[in-house]
Amino acid sequence: MNATTATAQQTINSGQAEIFQDKIFMHSLRQKMMKFALIQVRNEQLAEDAVQESLISAYQHIEKFERKAAVQTWIFSILKNKLIDLLRKENRLTSASQLEDGDGLHGDELIEFLFDQRGHWHKEQKPIHWEQPDLGVENSHFWRVFDVCLNHMPARYSRYFMMREFLELDTNEICENEDLSVNQLNVTLYRARLKLRECLENNWYLQEDQS
Amino acid sequence: CKATQLLSEISMCPACRKFGHQMKI
Numbered sequence: 148m149n150a151t152t153a154t155a156q157q158t159i160n161s162g163q164a165e166i167f168q169d170k171i172f173m174h175s176l177r178q179k180m181m182k183f184a185l186i187q188v189r190n191e192q193l194a195e196d197a198v199q200e201s202l203i204s205a206y207q208h209i210e211k212f213e214r215k216a217a218v219q220t221w222i223f224s225i226l227k228n229k230l231i232d233l234l235r236k237e238n239r240l241t242s243a244s245q246l247e248d249g250d251g252l253h254g255d256e257l258i259e260f261l262f263d264q265r266g267h268w269h270k271e272q273k274p275i276h277w278e279q280p281d282l283g284v285e286n287s288h289f290w291r292v293f294d295v296c297l298n299h300m301p302a303r304y305s306r307y308f309m310m311r312e313f314l315e316l317d318t319n320e321i322c323e324n325e326d327l328s329v330n331q332l333n334v335t336l337y338r339a340r341l342k343l344r345e346c347l348e349n350n351w352y353l354q355e356d357q358s
Numbered sequence: 359c360k361a362t363q364l365l366s367e368i369s370m371c372p373a374c375r376k377f378g379h380q381m382k383i
Binding site: 258262266267268273274275276277280312333336337340341343344347348 | 359360362363366367373374376377379380381383
């Protein structure tokens with residue numbers, strides 16, 4: 148790195164470090180991180196520790212931050228790794244009763260609601276065409292709907308879904324961590340995706356259709 | 359249709375075809 152590049156990099160890093168002094172930004176970021184961590188570890192103290200350690204780590208390694216990445220995304224990637232470590236260390240089990248909550252229909256009830264006795268879609272439950280689904284991710288209201296759908300699933304559904312889709316753990320890692328068979332995980336992920344799909348369709352894509 | 363399990367883990371069923379697109383959530 149020549150002197151000019153080093154100076155430029157220093158300027159960028161000092162600019163990024165200033166973000167940590169922005170109380171409004173940090174308060175909002177911490178809330179989001181807590182929400183994400185709590186779904187994974189289901190323990191406020193553990194979640195708080197993971198968030199705190201991630202923020203400290205981000206502050207200490209600000210020089211490793213890549214210019215093109217958004218600060219928030221970068222800090223979340225640190226939190227993601229912290230949570231994966233935590234889940235592997237803890238390997239905790241949760242009672243079935245704690246996991247079978249959530250709003251509305253789920254599990255066998257949801258499947259009976261969606262499919263008839265021959266296993267075909269009930270006419271009024273068939274999936275609709277999602278208009279321009281890519282545009283949803285640009286819309287802040289979409290993310291509120293997504294968040295509500297995720298949080299209203301039974302805890303086990305959202306937890307395994309997030310482990311698979313957000314933390315990007317593979318099937319074997321999740322099964323080992325949660326003491327599950329592959330079949331149990333597949334069934335749970337199937338039900339989670341059914342539930343999330345139905346919730347997004349009813350609360351976002353159908354609403355868009357009608358507007 | 360309950361095809362949807364495999365899509366989580368079509369030429370004749372538009373509903374399941376849409377479901378497959380939606381998994382690609």
